[in-house]
Amino acid sequence: MTSSGYFLTHLWLIPLFPLVSTAVMYFFGRRLSKEAVNLFCVGSVFLSFLHALGAVLRLFTLPATQRTYQQILFEWVTPGSMPTSMGLVNFVADWGYLLDPLSSVMVIVVTLVGFLIHVYSIGYMANEDGYYRFFGYLNFFMFSMLTLVLANNLLLLFAGWEGVGLCSYLLIGFYFLKKSAADAGKKAFLVNRIGDVGFLLGLLLVAATFGTVRFTSQGLGDPAAFSGIVQSLGSMVAQHVLSYGSPVFTAMALLLFVGAAGISAQIPLHVWLPDAMEGPTPVSALIHAATMVAAGVYMVARMSAIYQLTPVAMDIVALVGAATAIFAATLAVVQSDIKKVLAYSTVSQLGNMFLALGVGAFAAGIFHLMTHAFFQALLFLAAGSIIHSLSGEQDIRKMGGLRYTIPVTSVPFIFATLAITGVPGLSGFFSEHEILAHAFNRHIMLDRYLALWAVGIVTTGLTALYMFRLLFEIFYGRSRLPIKMEGHIHESPKTMTVPLMILTFFSIVSGWLALPILWGEESPFERFLEPSLRGVETDTGTISLGRHTLLAEHGLMAALVAFVALGFWLAYKLYLDNPKLHTKLAESWPRLRNLLVHKYYVDEIYDSLFVNRIKDLSTALSFFDAKVIDGLGVDGAGWLAHVSSRIAMWLDKWVVEALVNMLGWFPKFLSMPVRMFQTGVFSAYAVFILIGLAILLGYYGHHVQAFVRTLH
Amino acid sequence: MMPIGHYLFLSLALFLIGAIGVISRRNVIIVLMSIELILNAVNINLVAFSRYFGDIAGQVFALFIIADAAAEAAVGLGIIIAFFRNRETVLADEMDLLKW
Numbered sequence: 001m002t003s004s005g006y007f008l009t010h011l012w013l014i015p016l017f018p019l020v021s022t023a024v025m026y027f028f029g030r031r032l033s034k035e036a037v038n039l040f041c042v043g044s045v046f047l048s049f050l051h052a053l054g055a056v057l058r059l060f061t062l063p064a065t066q067r068t069y070q071q072i073l074f075e076w077v078t079p080g081s082m083p084t085s086m087g088l089v090n091f092v093a094d095w096g097y098l099l100d101p102l103s104s105v106m107v108i109v110v111t112l113v114g115f116l117i118h119v120y121s122i123g124y125m126a127n128e129d130g131y132y133r134f135f136g137y138l139n140f141f142m143f144s145m146l147t148l149v150l151a152n153n154l155l156l157l158f159a160g161w162e163g164v165g166l167c168s169y170l171l172i173g174f175y176f177l178k179k180s181a182a183d184a185g186k187k188a189f190l191v192n193r194i195g196d197v198g199f200l201l202g203l204l205l206v207a208a209t210f211g212t213v214r215f216t217s218q219g220l221g222d223p224a225a226f227s228g229i230v231q232s233l234g235s236m237v238a239q240h241v242l243s244y245g246s247p248v249f250t251a252m253a254l255l256l257f258v259g260a261a262g263i264s265a266q267i268p269l270h271v272w273l274p275d276a277m278e279g280p281t282p283v284s285a286l287i288h289a290a291t292m293v294a295a296g297v298y299m300v301a302r303m304s305a306i307y308q309l310t311p312v313a314m315d316i317v318a319l320v321g322a323a324t325a326i327f328a329a330t331l332a333v334v335q336s337d338i339k340k341v342l343a344y345s346t347v348s349q350l351g352n353m354f355l356a357l358g359v360g361a362f363a364a365g366i367f368h369l370m371t372h373a374f375f376q377a378l379l380f381l382a383a384g385s386i387i388h389s390l391s392g393e394q395d396i397r398k399m400g401g402l403r404y405t406i407p408v409t410s411v412p413f414i415f416a417t418l419a420i421t422g423v424p425g426l427s428g429f430f431s432e433h434e435i436l437a438h439a440f441n442r443h444i445m446l447d448r449y450l451a452l453w454a455v456g457i458v459t460t461g462l463t464a465l466y467m468f469r470l471l472f473e474i475f476y477g478r479s480r481l482p483i484k485m486e487g488h489i490h491e492s493p494k495t496m497t498v499p500l501m502i503l504t505f506f507s508i509v510s511g512w513l514a515l516p517i518l519w520g521e522e523s524p525f526e527r528f529l530e531p532s533l534r535g536v537e538t539d540t541g542t543i544s545l546g547r548h549t550l551l552a553e554h555g556l557m558a559a560l561v562a563f564v565a566l567g568f569w570l571a572y573k574l575y576l577d578n579p580k581l582h583t584k585l586a587e588s589w590p591r592l593r594n595l596l597v598h599k600y601y602v603d604e605i606y607d608s609l610f611v612n613r614i615k616d617l618s619t620a621l622s623f624f625d626a627k628v629i630d631g632l633g634v635d636g637a638g639w640l641a642h643v644s645s646r647i648a649m650w651l652d653k654w655v656v657e658a659l660v661n662m663l664g665w666f667p668k669f670l671s672m673p674v675r676m677f678q679t680g681v682f683s684a685y686a687v688f689i690l691i692g693l694a695i696l697l698g699y700y701g702h703h704v705q706a707f708v709r710t711l712h
Numbered sequence: 713m714m715p716i717g718h719y720l721f722l723s724l725a726l727f728l729i730g731a732i733g734v735i736s737r738r739n740v741i742i743v744l745m746s747i748e749l750i751l752n753a754v755n756i757n758l759v760a761f762s763r764y765f766g767d768i769a770g771q772v773f774a775l776f777i778i779a780d781a782a783a784e785a786a787v788g789l790g791i792i793i794a795f796f797r798n799r800e801t802v803l804a805d806e807m808d809l810l811k812w
Contacts (some may be wrong), residue, residue, distance in 0.1 A: 498724030683743070686734045711716050711764070 007054030008069050011097045014051045014107065015150060017044040026138030034131055041135035042118045045142055049111035056104040067531060070152050072096035072226075077155060082211065089211030098152035098215060102532035105366060106149035106298055109373045112506075114142050116499040120381050121282040123495035124388060134174060134280070135199025141167035145291050149298060150161055154203050154213040154229075157299065161199070161263065164292045165192045171287060172279040191272040195262015199299075202255030206306075209248055210236075214301060230305050234536045237309075244309050253306055253313035257320075260296030264350045267324045271603055273347055277339040277599035281384030284339060288344045289380050290373040297353045297369050301362045305535040318358020318439075322455040325351030327600070329462035333469065333588075334596040336396050338511050339669040341470050345420065346376055348459060352435055361438030363526040364532045368431035371510050375419040375428060378503040382413040385492040385500065386474065391483065396470060401479035403429065405489045410475050412500040415682035417471045419507040421464040422564050427511030429560070432460060434514060434523065439554050457563050472576040475568045520550035719760035726753035738803045744788045751781045 004123030021044035029037065059067050076095040081088045099107070118138065125134050145164025145198035148386065151157040206229065207213050216228035236242045242249070253481070258265070265273035276288045287293070300307060307314055325348045332344035350371050355367035387394055389406045403410040417428040439453040479486070491497070574582040586593045598604070677688065697704065726749055733746025755774045762770025796802055 169781055678810070680810045681805050682807065682810070683735055683804050686731075690735065 004069065005058045007051055007058050008099065010051060011069065011070070011071050011099055011150065012073055013056055014048045014055070014111070015097075015143050015146035017047045017051075018139040018146070022140040022143060023135050025132050025139065029132030029136055032132060034126075034487040037132045037135050038122055041139050042115070043114045043646065044139060044599075045111065045118050048142065048146065049115045051109045055099055056108055056384075059099055059101075059104055064527075064531060067468030068100040068216065068219035070096060070098045070216075072152070072220070079354070082207070084208050084211040091207065091211065093153050093155040093213050095156060096106040096214075097150040100219075100532045101529045102298075102301060102366065103149050104571030105370055105529070107146065109370050110142070110145050110149060110291050113373050113377050113503075114145070114286060116502055117282050117286040117290075120285075120384070120496050120499040121280075123493040124282055124384055125280065126493075128280070130174070134171075137167055137170045137174070138283075138286070141171070141287060141292070141517065144296070150457075152205060152214055154234065154303075157302070158199065158203055161259075161295060161299075162196070164287070164295065165189065165196070165263070167274070168192070168287050168292055171283040172276045174279055174283065180276070181278040184278040186277050188272040191269050192262045195259045196271055198255045198258025198262070199260075202252050202259065205248070205252050205255060209252070227228045229303075230536065233305055237536055242309075245311060246309070249306055249310040250313045253303070253310045254316065256303055256306075257300065257313065257317055260300050260354075261320065263297070264354070265324075265347050266296070266320050266351065266354060267327060268602075268642070270324060270328065270347050271606065272338055274343040274366045274599075277337070277343050281339065281380060281387060282699055284343070285377045285384065288343070290377040293346060293350055294353070294369045294373065297350065297357065297365055300354070300357050301366050301533060303644040304357075304533050306361045307357070308535040314358050314360065316358070316454055318355050318442075321351045321354025321356075321358050322439075322452050322459075323351070324348070325355060326455050326462065327457045329459045331596060331599055332466040333462065334593065336397050337471065338399075338474070338711065339380075339394055339397050340380050341396070341466060342376070342383060345379070345463065346465065349376065349420070350462065351458065352432065352456065355439060355452060356435040357434075359439045359452065359499050361435060361442075361531045363523070364431065364434035364438050366529060366533075367434055367514060367523070367525050371419070371427035371507070374503055374510050375416045375426075375507040378412055378416040378500065378507050379420065381496070381500055381503065382409055382416060384622065385409040385496050387412075388492050388496065389489050390481070391482075391488055393485070393560075396473040398480055398482070399474045400477045400481070401475070402489075406491050408491050408497045409500065410484040412504040413475070416507055419466045419511075421567065422460055422560055422591070423466050424557070424561060425511040426508050428507075430511035430517070433557055433560055434517070435562060436460070437553065440556060442632065445556065457559060460560060461563035461567040464564045465571050468568050468571035469575045470679065472571060476576055477579065517553065520553060716760055716764050719756060723753045723756040723760070726750075726756065736804055740802050740804050740807070741789075744785060744792070745805060747788075748781055748785065751777055751784075780781050 018041075021040045024040050025032075025037070037603050055069075057428070059069060072094045074090055074095050077093040077409045079091055083089075090704040120136075121134070121138065125131055128134065141164060142197075144160045144167060146160075148157055148160030148164060151160055169185045169189040172188050173182045175181045176185070201215065202431040210227075210229050210232040212227045212229060212232060214226060214228045217226045218228070218230075220226045233242075237244075258269075262269045273288060273293065276282055279288070307317070328344045328347035328351060332341050332348065335344060337343045348370070353365045353368050353372070356362070356368060384408065386399070386402065386409055389402075391411065395398070415426070422429045436453060436456050439456050440450065442452070481489075513525040574585065595601070677684075679685075730746045730749030730751075731752060733749065734743050737743055737746065755777055758770040758774045758777070762768065762774075792802055795807070799806070801807070
């Protein structure tokens with residue numbers, strides 16, 4: 001790690017650019033012009049992308065064993081010594097960044113897709129109010145997401161995790177004057193918090209067990225001074241303190257998985273993601289398809305060392321993933337809102353990723369995460385472009401034949417559909433094949449049923465069915481648009497279509513990183529990730545997966561292609577060849593249709609089980625508040641104060657004031673005779689003067705007489 | 713030359729008329745006029761004694777008092793008008809604000 005180069009030593013700049021731009025938006029955004037907002041927000045993400053690219057390329061030039069760069073900026077949380085299962089440990093969580101193969105995949109995906117979506121947003125949000133607010137939130141999301149993926153410890157990852165949750169809430173409720181948008185934001189936030197409780201408990205259990213939350217001590221100057229989870233885990237297993245299948249691993253893994261299921265919308269916490277489509281479409285693409293919802297997958301892969309030691313938790317992860325995948329895929333078939341279809345498709349693909357993680361194919365899960373980020377973001381952005389072209393129409397029943405009117409949008413959409421369904425040659429084919437092959441493998445090795453693989457491959461068929469249905473309904477067939485709207489259709493601006501083209505490129509080629517599996521070699525992508533996902537070598541070693549024979553590999557591919565073709569054929573028959581067929585089909589099974597249209601009544605069940613019970617509790621509490629706290633407590637205290645003040649007032653008036661009045665009354669009584677003369681009427685005063693004069697004259701009368709006598 | 717007693721009796725009469733007027737009349741303007749009578753009684757006294765003692769100072773004093781009476785009448789009437797504006801009355805028994 002001596003010659004790290006500019007990009008690696010400046011790793012901390014990658015999350016900092018969007019943070020600075022967020023601060024600018026927060027303090028000055030209102031006064032900036034749109035051009036200035038674009039410069040700051042899109043520019044900062046572009047700089048992040050360049051730095052991420054530089055750092056990852058630098059990492060790539062290093063030998064495979066040294067591809068871990070870790071950088072501690074400062075000690076962040078230092079609560080002091082903490083009792084753990086290993087005795088007193090001086091616990092430290094630092095603010096540090098870690099770049100290894102796993103996080104380098106994530107950082108490239110996040111910054112590249114993030115940058116393209118920022119550019120796209122310039123066109124999409126051009127006429128919206130709160131332009132700077134939108135970009136400020138988006139940049140804060142970039143900061144949080146980059147903190148999440150680059151964090152070198154679980155606590156900092158959790159901080160980023162909460163940051164993206166907050167941005168998700170803010171951006172789903174971006175049109176907060178609309179009640180449904182505000183409600184959807186709240187729902188997403190609350191459901192995610194349920195998951196976070198699990199994550200937090202898991203984090204605490206990790207900290208208490210290993211005495212550290214740092215992922216690894218690799219890449220630090222003195223590995224002995226900084227212990228990491230992987231190293232701590234390794235020494236504990238080596239000393240037989242804990243071993244393969246210890247209950248504490250299962251507890252940790254399951255608690256962390258609750259958090260992952262929350263943010264990645266897995267059963268039973270999947271309910272928020274379809275509602276999250278209330279947000280602007282670039283948000284759906286960036287947060288609710290490409291990056292944030294994949295954070296759960298990333299976190300589980302990051303903690304793979306623990307998961308590998310607990311077969312029970314792994315099976316639960318795989319089961320939940322497979323169940324979510326097929327469950328969401330069936331729902332996507334009946335939705336008529338273009339964004340809702342894509343939302344369920346995202347949930348389904350995330351289920352696929354968890355299936356991969358659960359069968360021990362962590363690299364395949366991350367591979368699918370990457371390809372999915374490209375084609376799902378592309379699908380959402382193309383859908384946004386369609387919605388933009390149709391001035392806000394989202395109902396696919398009112399579209400049709402659009403490939404002639406908006407060809408520039410239709411081509412990327414077609415490629416994205418081919419990629420997600422798993423048509424050979426495009427990215428989705430490779431990543432889905434990897435997942436299914438590992439699911440197949442795992443069950444052979446553990447000598448169980450092929451249920452997971454079967455569910456996975458049926459999901460693939462369903463994916464083909466609903467995606468081709470979407471494609472046919474939107475772009476093919478006759479136009480079902482209202483006549484007056486026909487003339488208003490317009491192609492989206494360049495800022496929107498160019499990102500679509502770039503994403504189309506990546507949707508096609510990103511799968512080629514696994515090309516050598518076609519002739520029976522190991523996928524280079526998996527080899528690149530291997531140092532991050534190796535985990536702890538144990539003597540049990542159950543998870544080590546050998547490759548299939550080339551024949552089995554090709555057989556599995558053929559099965560995948562067969563199911564995709566079946567889905568395509570069904571979609572073609574039902575929606576393009578004979579459009580009346582699917583309505584007839586729906587009418588012949590009304591109960592099944594109702595079940596699907598109402599999303600298996602999950603929202604209703606949650607309402608009656610939890611939401612309404614909490615409302616009942618609130619009503620009871622509000623009654624208690626009104627009657628007991630307000631009635632007895634507050635009003636009682638008020639009544640008491642009133643009565644005591646009445647008594648005090650009486651005392652004041654008749655005792656204190658009476659004494660004072662007495663003091664005043666005494667001189668008043670004494671002065672009574674004098675006061676009688678002060679009538680106020682001046683005639684009376686004149687009379688008194690005359691009386692006084694007469695008295696004086698009478699008193700001095702002899703002098704007057706003597707004087708008068710002298711006058712003669 | 714007339715004996716001084718006549719003058720003094722005239723003066724006394726005028727004074728008594730004025731004093732009775734001041735005491736008994738309700739209208740403040742008439743009270744003011746009565747005060748003028750009292751002042752004139754004083755003037756007659758002063759002039760009479762001035763002649764009697766052959767000293768001119770008494771007559772000068774009388775002239776001062778005439779000027780003073782004019783000033784007093786002006787100020788007094790001014791006060792009455794101001795009072796009337798406030799209280800709408802010029803009757804002496806309704807002017808009792810000086811009371812305790």
